[in-house]
Amino acid sequence: MATIRDVSRIAGVSVATVSRTLSKPDKVSEKTRQIVQEAIEKTNYKPDILARNFRTRKSSTVVVLVPDIANPFFSRVIRGIEQSAQKMGYAVLLGDTQGLRDREITYANMVKTSQADGIIQLDCHIPFEDKNDRSAPIVNACDCVRGTDMPTVQLDNIAAAEKMANHLISLGHKNIGVISGPENSTITNDRLRGLKKALENAGLEYSPSNRMYGDYSIHSGAMAAVELLEKENPPSAIFCMNDEMAIGAIRQTKKMGLNVPGDISISGFDDINFAEFCDPPLTTISQPAEEFGTNAMTMLFELMNGTEPENKNIYLPFELVIRNSTGRARNDP
Amino acid sequence: MATIRDVSRIAGVSVATVSRTLSKPDKVSEKTRQIVQEAIEKTNYKPDILARNFRTRKSSTVVVLVPDIANPFFSRVIRGIEQSAQKMGYAVLLGDTQGLRDREITYANMVKTSQADGIIQLDCHIPFEDKNDRSAPIVNACDCVRGTDMPTVQLDNIAAAEKMANHLISLGHKNIGVISGPENSTITNDRLRGLKKALENAGLEYSPSNRMYGDYSIHSGAMAAVELLEKENPPSAIFCMNDEMAIGAIRQTKKMGLNVPGDISISGFDDINFAEFCDPPLTTISQPAEEFGTNAMTMLFELMNGTEPENKNIYLPFELVIRNSTGRARNDP
């Protein structure tokens, strides 16, 4: 592989001139530029980015911490990140963390070791050994930690859940079950708060025994549905905190001989690609997945360049998408 | 950030000794090791990987070229890659190429610029300007180019498609439609060959007019299904080359008032997570997605270390998964 020295020798100029031709061509005379360009082509020179990064102390790389890359929502977010990053000249390092703190820290440390310039964290954890560590540019998207000064890109999950709950309530549902995400997730807590708020406003009671925990997988949704449906006084509607669990719940419900939404309404969250195509099509909250990624990357870009983003907490819009998995409560007039 | 010099100063040893303590501790006496470790802790020293990579001329990074990260099959493959890479001490750079040659080349060039040590290509293109370029370690997985010496990890798509076709034929289907992938994909061509082979063996005719093209999206499957079902002599079964298109086709078929599989059987390919949960559950070919990733990464690792893998073309097993989207042909006794 040819180096900048080879090019400079062949062009008969100094390495500085070659370097400038590449990075600040306006500082080089037209004539010299031409000569250098020719030498570059002749030698098929490609600047060694590793050397450049080393010298300039930046890697032009961001690392993305994602709990599960195979989750269809996250994979869309990542697509958004990648697209923006590419435009801004950044490469994207993938850190599939499985939600494990160890792995998060390992990947986040890449900033300290100069392997990455910034971090996008899609889970609600601070990925540093020392929670007050401010040394690395970081943006928290999707599931965001509360009460830190990390910039965030998020949904107003309380409002979104409230909207969904109101939809169920308006259909006459009074006994609503919940298939929630893991206990310590901000997203989960906010969605629960939204649900409670709607119930309260409607003069209905929230019963903690109506809440089952899942891990966002289809399987866990099915398991949780069994628990809910075998209760003495089963709910007439199930509010699921993501689409996969809703899909699992629907399938389980049908398996148990019940009709959706005839006997029981089931709602999801996220509006993944398949939500529209399950049977019945899923009523859900749609979120602009890619935009979580593009916004997070844009904000991180500012952070990495030392400019403070004017809006440190971006809220993206959501939409209630009513399909056929929800309907009037059975005994509602 | 502390450097190796800071550590050496505090420990009262040379930088070489610090370096050795980290990389070849058995070359350093127990006593010195201890002193150095203390200094490392006191200074909270983390070796600058960028500097190390620069000096050693390797980045410990591989770049993955994927046509679409949001595709559920690919995202599982990538999960497999990430898991293996992590174990081997490699980071994974994400190159979402949208199947565009330009982007593939840009990302593949990262090896030339020392940003990556190797490439995993999940599409059936050679990602180099010069097709005969051998300078970068590369493994081709999933959709593989024919007639190159790139190592591959693939499915015997001919056999798999044949198996699926035989299943349809055994159900009495004689007029089988195809919703295929893009024309120039090896996967698509092989699956078509398998289908033809099965038809031939059964004494049935393959009619090119029964083949519609999709782009692996749900939507394109639905569009193609319309074309097939509105034919004068519509097929009684549709062989789809992936699950998403099958899901689109099922939905469209139902929309048109037909029953699946009562009126028409529909089969998929890949066995994505949702295949089991659509309605009716999809008959499909299951593939070990993660293993494409782990195998590719293992092979690439060998390549990057200069050892020739003993088996340069790995074939992974598949399985025909019969669910309810396929059934007996209508007029079959």
Added chain:
DNA sequence: GATAAAAATGTAATCAATTACATTTTAATT
């Protein structure tokens, strides 16, 4: 304790680019 061999440690070059600063060339002005 002398000698040799082995182990431990140190010195300084090296990797390929960027860039501060110095020098030379060109252009502008009188």
Added chain:
DNA sequence: AATTAAAATGTAATTGATTACATTTTTATC
């Protein structure tokens, strides 16, 4: 043509680790 300012180019230091080679220390053997 002399002078000055601006533009272009060159020189060499710099980045932080690794490592070949040199030197010192330790251990083993007689």
